[in-house]
Amino acid sequence: MSRITLKNVTKEFVTRGGHRVTAVDNFNLEIQEGECFSFLGPSGCGKTTTLRMIAGFEDLTEGEIWLGDKPVSVKSKNLYVPPEERGLGMVFQAFAVWPHLNVFENVAFPLRVKKTPRDELRERVMTALGHTDLQGAEKAYPSDLSGGQQQRIALARAIVTNPRVMLLDEPLSNLDPKLRESMRFEIKALQKKFNFTIIFVTHDQSEAMALSDRMLVMDLGKIIQTGTPREMYQDPANKFVYGFLGLSNFLRVRVRDGRVFPAEGTIQPIPFELPQGVSDGEGLLASRPNEIGLSRTEGTGYPGRIEKRLYMTFCIEYHVNIAGQVIRVHTPHGNVLPEGCGCFVQFRNPRWYAGESEQVELERIERQVI
Ligand SMILES: Nc1ncnc2c1ncn2[C@@H]1O[C@H](COP(=O)(O)OP(=O)(O)OP(=O)(O)O)[C@@H](O)[C@H]1O
Numbered sequence: 001m002s003r004i005t006l007k008n009v010t011k012e013f014v015t016r017g018g019h020r021v022t023a024v025d026n027f028n029l030e031i032q033e034g035e036c037f038s039f040l041g042p043s044g045c046g047k048t049t050t051l052r053m054i055a056g057f058e059d060l061t062e063g064e065i066w067l068g069d070k071p072v073s074v075k076s077k078n079l080y081v082p083p084e085e086r087g088l089g090m091v092f093q094a095f096a097v098w099p100h101l102n103v104f105e106n107v108a109f110p111l112r113v114k115k116t117p118r119d120e121l122r123e124r125v126m127t128a129l130g131h132t133d134l135q136g137a138e139k140a141y142p143s144d145l146s147g148g149q150q151q152r153i154a155l156a157r158a159i160v161t162n163p164r165v166m167l168l169d170e171p172l173s174n175l176d177p178k179l180r181e182s183m184r185f186e187i188k189a190l191q192k193k194f195n196f197t198i199i200f201v202t203h204d205q206s207e208a209m210a211l212s213d214r215m216l217v218m219d220l221g222k223i224i225q226t227g228t229p230r231e232m233y234q235d236p237a238n239k240f241v242y243g244f245l246g247l248s249n250f251l252r253v254r255v256r257d258g259r260v261f262p263a264e265g266t267i268q269p270i271p272f273e274l275p276q277g278v279s280d281g282e283g284l285l286a287s288r289p290n291e292i293g294l295s296r297t298e299g300t301g302y303p304g305r306i307e308k309r310l311y312m313t314f315c316i317e318y319h320v321n322i323a324g325q326v327i328r329v330h331t332p333h334g335n336v337l338p339e340g341c342g343c344f345v346q347f348r349n350p351r352w353y354a355g356e357s358e359q360v361e362l363e364r365i366e367r368q369v370i
Contacts, residue, residue, distance in 0.1 A: 002033045002034070002067070002068060002164035002165050002196060002197040003030065003031065003032055003033050003066075003067075003068050003197070004029075004030070004031040004054060004065075004066070004067060004165065004197060004199070005029070005030050005031075005064075005065070005066040006027045006028060006029045006030075006050075006054075006063065006064075006065055007028060007063055007064040007065075007066075008026055008027070008028060008062060008063040008064070009024060009026070009027040009028075009050070009053065009060055009062070009063035009064070009065060010022065010024060010025055010026050010027070010060070010061045010062040010063055011023045011024040011046075011049050011050075011053060011058065011060060011061050012061045021367065022221050023046045023049040023221055024046045024049050024050050024053070024221050025046075025220070025221035025222045026062075026063075026222070027050060027063070027223060028223075029216070029223065029226070031197060031199065031214075032197070033068075033164075033195075033197055034191075034195045034196070034197055035197055035198070035213045035214060036188070036191055036197075036198040036200065036211055036212050036213050037197070037198065037199050037200070037212060037213065037214050037215060037216075038199075038200040038201070038202060038207075038208035038211060038212040038214075038215040038216075039051070039199065039200070039201045039202070039215070039216060039218060040202060040203065040205060040208040040215055040216065040217050040218070040244065041203065041217055041218040041219055041244070042203060042219070042244075042364060042368075043203060043367075043368045044364070044367035044368040045218045045219050045220060045221065045364075045367070046218060046220075046221040047169075047201045047202075047203075047218065048169055048201060050218075051167050051169050051199060051201050053065060053073065054088075054167060054199065055083050055086065055088055055090060055167055056072065056073070056080070056081060056082055056083035056086050057083055059073070059075075059080065060073050060075045061075070062075050063075055064076075067086060067087070067088075067165065068164075072086055084113070087161075087163055087164060087165070088163050088165045088166070088167055089158035089159055089161065089163035089165070089166045089167070089196070090158055090166070090167045090168075090169075091151075091154045091155060091158050091166070091167075091168045091169070091171040092169045092170075092171070096154055097142045097150055097153045097154055097157075098142075099141065099142050099143060100141075101141075102138065102139050102140060102141050103129070103134060103137050103138050103139070103140050103141075103142070103145075103153055104125055104129075104138035104139065106142070106153050106157055107125045107128055107129060107153065107156045107157045107160050108121055108125045108160070109157060110157060110160060110161050111124060111125070111160060111161065114161070124160055125138070125156075125160060126138075128156040128157070128159050128160040129156055131156070131159065131190060131193065132152040132153075132155050132156040132159075132186075132190075133152065133186075134149065134152050134153065134156055137149065147174060147175050147176070147179060148175060148179045148182070148183060151171065151172070151174075151175060151183060152186070154171065155171075155186075155187070155190065159190065159194065162194075163196060164196055164197065165196060165197045165198075165199070166191075166196050166197070166198045166199070167198075167199050167201075168187070168198060168199065168200045168201065169201045170201055170202055170203075171183075171187075171200075172184070172202075172207065173202075180207070184207065184210055184211055187200075187211065188211060198211075200212065205244060205245050205246065208229070209229040209233065209245070212228075212229055213228065214226065214227060214228055215227070215228075215229060215232065217232065217240070217241050217244055217245070219240050219364070220360075220363055220364065220367065224237060224238065224240060224241055225237040225238075225241050232245055233245050233246060236351075238353065239284060239286065239353035239354075239356055240356070242286050242351065242353065243286075246288060247288060247289050247290075247328065247330075248286055248287070248288060248289075249286065249287045249288075249289065249292075249327040249328055250284040250285070250286055250353070251284065251285040251286075251287070251322065251325055251327060252282065252283075252284060252325060252355075253270070253282070253283055253284065253285045254280075254281070254282055254283075255274065255278060255279070255280050255281055255282075255283060256280055257280070258274060258278075260272045260274065260285060262285075262302070262322050262323040262324075262325060263323040263324055263325070266323050268302065268303070270285065270302050270347065270350075271302075272285065272347070272350055272352070274352055275352055278352065282355055283352060283353065283354055283355060284352070284353045284354070284355055285347070285350050285351075285352060286350060286351045286352075286353055287327065287347050287348075287349070287350045287351075288349070289317070289327075289328040289329050289330040290315070290330045291347070291348045291349045291350075292327070292329045292330075292345060292346065292347055292348065293331075293345070293346035293348060294306075294318060294320070294329050294331055294335070294337060294343050294344070294345060294346075295343065295344050295346075296337060296341065296342070296343055296344070297344065298344070299344070300344040300346065301344035301345045301346040301347075302322060302344065302345045302346075302347075303322075303342065303343075303344055303345075304320045304321055304322040304342070304343050304344070304345050305320065305321045305340070305341070305342055305343065306318050306319070306320055306321075306337055306338070306339055306340065306341055306342075306343050307319045307320065307321050307326060307339065307340075308339060309336075309337070309338070309339050311333075312330075314330075315330040315331060315332060315333065316330070316331050316332075316333060316335070316336065317329070317330055318330075318331070318337065318343075320343060320345060322345060327345075329345070
């Protein structure tokens with residue numbers, strides 16, 4: 001019942017300025033029962049619009065959405081099941097708890113809408129408060145509680161109707177980093193207990209990777225890649241996904257006779273086996289700061305110069321100049337090289353990507369400001 005299927009789903013908007021934007025472009029996706037699935041992508045890429053169509057708050061321009069074996073939106077048949085009949089639990093970006101209602105009434109709200117009998121309502125609210133560690137707080141008002149507790153009210157209200165599917169749209173975005181982390185565990189624990197399917201929308205890659213069984217990265221309304229966090233991190237489909245899932249350096253390089261040079265006029269190539277079919281021209285050599293070695297021993301890598309050294313909690317960050325371009329390198333504490341010295345750089349797991357057109361960058365910016 002809690003499988004979610006999207007078939008050829010497209011959503012177009014016409015903005016106030018008369019500009020047409022395809023917020024979601026031909027989405028095909030199947031999320032399995034009990035899966036925690038994240039939508040990840042930059043602002044304006046269409047994450048919230050997709051979630052709102054699944055929830056039933058937004059009509060489709062084209063396509064179909066199914067929950068289990070039941071169609072809930074089918075454009076060609078004008079079929080549309082309203083949100084309250086879709087059996088979903090939802091927690092949206094803002095806390096969305098009502099300040100004038102106490103905790104009990106906030107959580108009871110969806111049951112009151114359904115005219116649930118008094119005794120059953122009380123029992124279900126108290127159970128939901130128990131699952132979210134809010135027992136004893138039922139008479140408090142949201143303003144008396146911490147940010148984390150307020151967020152738990154929203155979670156309790158979402159689970160009180162025993163939904164099979166939970167839609168979470170940036171539910172942790174108002175919390176400080178420490179609390180965010182502990183709430184992630186709480187969401188996972190609730191999912192384990194109830195085995196509901198979760199769709200989690202975020203633009204925070206570490207959150208998506210920590211929570212998800214599978215995820216997708218989207219850009220400009222399109223799905224770019226779907227997979228487990230590990231698959232996506234280790235084998236990103238393109239430069240955009242590589243850059244989105246973790247820290248990255250993109251060194252602009254030139255290819256001459258199958259060899260890779262960091263700038264026009266340099267004579268020493270970077271040791272790298274190009275993928276087949278790459279012809280002479282320009283491209284990008286992608287690397288992760290923690291997958292680069294640094295040493296002062298002559299001949300151990302590509303020559304560079306350390307411009308800056310920063311002590312971080314988990315590592316030392318170096319800014320290293322290679323033929324006029326600066327890359328970031330993370331090494332463990334202990335391996336300390338001075339600023340200003342020459343060094344040798346080893347790229348351990350670099351990847352090759354073609355450059356991206358400026359038009360694509362401009363389109364991304366435009367979508368955020370429409
Ligand atoms: N009601 C609307 N009318 C016109 N354009 C809209 C409307 N809702 C969304 N859009 C546009 O659709 C595109 C996708 O928006 P959406 O809110 O789904 O992106 P998002 O990935 O969720 O962004 P964010 O992370 O900032 O919430 C954007 O270009 C946005 O401006």
